[in-house]
Amino acid sequence: MKTAMSEVDVRSARSLDEALTIMRDETRVPVAGATDVYVAANFGTLEARRLLDIWAVDELRGISLSGDTIVIGALATYTSLIKSPIIVERLPMLVDASRLVGGPQIQNRGTVGGNIANGSPAGDSLPVFSAVDATIVLRSASGERRVGFNDFYTGYRATVMKPDELIVAVEVAPVEGKQWFRKVGTRAAQAISKIVVAAVRAPSPKISFGSVAPTVVRVPRTEQALASGASIEEAGRVLADEIAPIDDLRSTADYRRRVSVNLLNRFWSDTGTTSS
Amino acid sequence: MQFTLNGESTDIDANPSARLLDVLREECGLTGTKEGCGEGECGACTVLIAGEPVCSCLVPFSQVAGTEVVTIEGLGDDHPLQHHFMQEVGAQCGICTPGMIMAALSLGDNPTLDEIKVALAGNLCRCTGYSAIYRAIMKWKGMPA
Numbered sequence: 228m229k230t231a232m233s234e235v236d237v238r239s240a241r242s243l244d245e246a247l248t249i250m251r252d253e254t255r256v257p258v259a260g261a262t263d264v265y266v267a268a269n270f271g272t273l274e275a276r277r278l279l280d281i282w283a284v285d286e287l288r289g290i291s292l293s294g295d296t297i298v299i300g301a302l303a304t305y306t307s308l309i310k311s312p313i314i315v316e317r318l319p320m321l322v323d324a325s326r327l328v329g330g331p332q333i334q335n336r337g338t339v340g341g342n343i344a345n346g347s348p349a350g351d352s353l354p355v356f357s358a359v360d361a362t363i364v365l366r367s368a369s370g371e372r373r374v375g376f377n378d379f380y381t382g383y384r385a386t387v388m389k390p391d392e393l394i395v396a397v398e399v400a401p402v403e404g405k406q407w408f409r410k411v412g413t414r415a416a417q418a419i420s421k422i423v424v425a426a427v428r429a430p431s432p433k434i435s436f437g438s439v440a441p442t443v444v445r446v447p448r449t450e451q452a453l454a455s456g457a458s459i460e461e462a463g464r465v466l467a468d469e470i471a472p473i474d475d476l477r478s479t480a481d482y483r484r485r486v487s488v489n490l491l492n493r494f495w496s497d498t499g500t501t502s503s
Numbered sequence: 504m505q506f507t508l509n510g511e512s513t514d515i516d517a518n519p520s521a522r523l524l525d526v527l528r529e530e531c532g533l534t535g536t537k538e539g540c541g542e543g544e545c546g547a548c549t550v551l552i553a554g555e556p557v558c559s560c561l562v563p564f565s566q567v568a569g570t571e572v573v574t575i576e577g578l579g580d581d582h583p584l585q586h587h588f589m590q591e592v593g594a595q596c597g598i599c600t601p602g603m604i605m606a607a608l609s610l611g612d613n614p615t616l617d618e619i620k621v622a623l624a625g626n627l628c629r630c631t632g633y634s635a636i637y638r639a640i641m642k643w644k645g646m647p648a
Contacts, residue, residue, distance in 0.1 A: 228526075228530060230521060232518065232521050232525075233521075234522040239565045261563055262558075265561040266561065269541035269560060278520065280563055282563075282565075282566045283566070329625060330623075331609065331625050332543065332557050332558045336558075357570045373617050
């Protein structure tokens with residue numbers, strides 16, 4: 228059987244130690260649920276010819292609490308996030324985001340680590356982690372380090388990760404304030420975002436947009452305007468100036484700018500009644 | 504590589520990088536599973552792994568080792584849901600039908616119409632307008648439709 232994948236070499240790791248050793252000794256692209264990597268492969272745009280399958284590394288699958296901090300294993304799937312009492316209770320906007328990633332088939336395989344590593348500016352979970360200032364835990368055979376989520380991307384699909392590192396977990400400190408998530412796509416299900424936003428209503432609001440820049444972005448000037456008591460109309464003008472969306476196959480820059488301002492208004496009115 | 508296919512222990516020698524879809528169709532001769540979009544949008548290639556619907560066009564064969572895979576052939580020719588799809592004309596061109604049925608199998612008892620729609624959100628049909636498909640599933644679940 229000769230297929231598009233015949234030229235691709237896959238090794239499988241059964242444990243994190245084995246995976247990190249292979250990543251140290253060989254140049255391989257890690258693949259978890261394959262919902263991005265195999266799309267690229269099917270379309271002939273996958274450059275990598277050597278993959279490391281880490282799907283079986285069960286120690287990266289957990290969702291737990293360490294003190295008050297939520298620790299989400301890199302291989303946690305969207306389905307597991309939707310079902311997790313910890314996430315439902317403490318980070319409900321991540322449940323909202325997870326429900327809108329593809330259909331159930333994708334939610335059953337797609338992982339948090341994969342969404343982050345893939346680094347699409349339209350990745351649905353990314354604004355959530357950005358808005359809550361999550362921490363990404365990276366590990367290699369030589370050790371572990373933590374990177375603030377908002378310091379992780381250096382450009383379009385570019386990150387601070389080294390070739391031998393794996394994302395092993397995402398940590399989220401307790402979130403104070405009302406969480407809000409919204410995705411605008413072409414249809415209710417199975418859409419790739421034209422605009423995706425996650426926000427937290429607190430004395431210092433935190434707002435993060437996807438699909439308006441080469442990476443997921445916080446909008447600090449807009450946040451500052453709201454924190455200092457500007458009207459939502461003023462904040463909307465700041466936002467329109469602060470983001471830099473582009474025309475692409477899914478939408479136009481003008482549409483994205485207009486909808487982003489509308490979403491900011493909606494966030495503010497939806498979360499305005501109480502502060503918790 | 505060993506796995507359970509439609510209830511039977513199976514040993515297939517294929518490239519670990521191969522798509523499960525290709526292994527099923529080309530190596531196992533099970534052509535009921537269809538290829539539609541090749542990007543996880545359409546759900547035509549849906550099979551169950553450990554009881555969960557997945558897009559077999561996006562599953563590396565390496566991830567199938569030791570698991571339980573069920574395809575449309577695993578239902579036999581006399582499954583009640585198949586009969587309801589025929590009676591309600593839930594299939595027209597038929598390409599989406601195996602995936603629709605496999606996705607519907609993940610539903611629990613007494614689903615709401617909304618839950619049915621969510622369970623099938625990853626399956627596209629360009630013929631039926633979905634109503635006949637929902638009706639077939641509702642009748643299978645003993646709901647008024």
